[in-house]
Amino acid sequence: MKKLIFIAVLAIGSVQLNAQHTFSEIELKQLQSREDSLRIQADSMINALSPGKRFLSDSFFVRTLVRALRIPHSFHYSFDSLQTISRLYAPDSSFRIFTWQLKKDEYFYYQKGAIQLRTNDGSLRLYPLFDASMFTSNPLDSVRSRNNWIGAIYYKVIQKTWNGRNYYTLLGFDGFTVGSNRKWMEVLTFDESTGEPRFGGPFFKVKHDTAKTEQVLNRFVIEYKKEASTTFNYNSEMDMVIVDHLISETQEPHRPETYIPDGDFEGFQWKNGVWVHVPKVFTYVPDEFKRIDPLLGNAPAEDAIRDKDGTINEKKLEERSRKNIEKAAEKEKPKPKKPGGGQ
Numbered sequence: 001m002k003k004l005i006f007i008a009v010l011a012i013g014s015v016q017l018n019a020q021h022t023f024s025e026i027e028l029k030q031l032q033s034r035e036d037s038l039r040i041q042a043d044s045m046i047n048a049l050s051p052g053k054r055f056l057s058d059s060f061f062v063r064t065l066v067r068a069l070r071i072p073h074s075f076h077y078s079f080d081s082l083q084t085i086s087r088l089y090a091p092d093s094s095f096r097i098f099t100w101q102l103k104k105d106e107y108f109y110y111q112k113g114a115i116q117l118r119t120n121d122g123s124l125r126l127y128p129l130f131d132a133s134m135f136t137s138n139p140l141d142s143v144r145s146r147n148n149w150i151g152a153i154y155y156k157v158i159q160k161t162w163n164g165r166n167y168y169t170l171l172g173f174d175g176f177t178v179g180s181n182r183k184w185m186e187v188l189t190f191d192e193s194t195g196e197p198r199f200g201g202p203f204f205k206v207k208h209d210t211a212k213t214e215q216v217l218n219r220f221v222i223e224y225k226k227e228a229s230t231t232f233n234y235n236s237e238m239d240m241v242i243v244d245h246l247i248s249e250t251q252e253p254h255r256p257e258t259y260i261p262d263g264d265f266e267g268f269q270w271k272n273g274v275w276v277h278v279p280k281v282f283t284y285v286p287d288e289f290k291r292i293d294p295l296l297g298n299a300p301a302e303d304a305i306r307d308k309d310g311t312i313n314e315k316k317l318e319e320r321s322r323k324n325i326e327k328a329a330e331k332e333k334p335k336p337k338k339p340g341g342g343q
Contacts, residue, residue, distance in 0.1 A: 021076035021122075031077050034068035039081050042100070046084055051104055058102045058112065065098070065114070066126070073122035090168055091159040094118055099129075099153045099172070107178050108134075111151020115197055127197055133174075140217050144199045150219065152184045158234050158241070162273035165189075167203070169275070171232060171241070176223065179257035183232040185241065185268070185275075186219035204268070206277040220268070220275075222246060223256035230261055241268040242281060 023031065041064060044057035068074060075096065079087055089096045099113040113129035131151030133139060139150045152172025160167045167187050174182040187203040190196065200218035207214045222243060224230050230244045244261035252258050267278040 021073045023073065023077070027071055027073075030071055031068060031074065034064055034071075035077075035079055035081055037064050038068065038079065038085075042082055042084050045100070045102055054103060062112075069116060069126060070124050074124065075116055075118050075122070086153050086155060088154055088157050090157050092166065094166075097154055097157070097170075099151075101151075101153055101175065109175055110134075111149075111153065111174065113149070113151065113154075115146070117195065125195075140219055140221065143201050143218055146197050146199075149199055150184065150186070152182075156234055160270045167273070169241075171234065177257070179226055180223050180259075181226055181228075181230075182221055182223045183230065184219060184221050185232070187275075202274070204275050204277070207279060214277075222259075224259040224261075225249070225257055228260040231265065238267075238281075239269070240278070240281070241275070243267060245280075 038061060041057045041061040045054050045061060048054045048057060068077075068079075071077075079085070084100065086099045087096060088099075095115055095117045097113060097115045099111065102110040102112055104110065111129075111131040111133070113131075115127040115129065117125040117127075119125050127146050129146050129149045129151070132144075132148035133150045136148075136150065144150060152170070152174050154170050154172040156171040158169040158171070160169065167189060169185060169187050172184045174184065176182040185204075186200050189198050189201065191198060202216045202218060204217040204220045205214050206217055206220065222230065222232060224244075224246055230246070232241070232243050234241050243266045245264035245266050246259040247262045248255065248258045249260050250258045265281040267281040268275040269278060270276075
């Protein structure tokens, strides 16, 4: 189940760079050979049975990736076959970011990553990312460097400008615990003197349901039940990040592993250099909201857990919870064996 979620997220995030570079025959063969090795190692990082084998494959993967990226103008080679590795280019093609995860066991994942900057001469400028989230009690409280990064598998880069400077907002996924997932939103900037990446900053003005005052956060996160499907993505037509509003299906707000969407949507709009929280994106349910939307999905009003006055429909909440349990049970069923004993 985790593998399927992981691959699905990465499928959203993989994009190709439009800019072209003509590689020599030798360079192209070198890149293709390294890509073949990377693909094998990436598969082993996920599917190897023992943690030792997965960690060894990750070590080989990192070394092979660095060797591949040292080939001149490697920035323009997309590594399309690495389907379980997120490879995102910035909208202005100034950098790309690789992210992936390494499974220790059913309860713990490491996030790994690196940022490659585009250079005029094709030389390599690479910043490895080191996940420190397992050592962090409050990941929302600070601006971070690449050495204490809050790890995530990124699936979207949103470029915004303010006062002549570029700000890159990253949306990412983390298979956080055995019972819950997380999705992250934070702003990436680059130090103007050193070029070093910086993650986070006072870019989020948020007012939660129970909060009386607005909070300023360095990054934003939702945590929700493992089996729940949540919207957290950028809608270019609305120029807004759309996020499912979550509630506890068991009325235990202190347990994020019980959180599921209730049919409402929150959002974030970029205003004056910060992301401003919109507590309720749709103040009413228009007819066109019932259409199948590529971002919001098929979410008709009758599926909402809350009514128009904000009151929770206990029957619908119970039904949503039951469906989540059934979906989880279905995914856990053993697959039928193929003829000949194969899986």
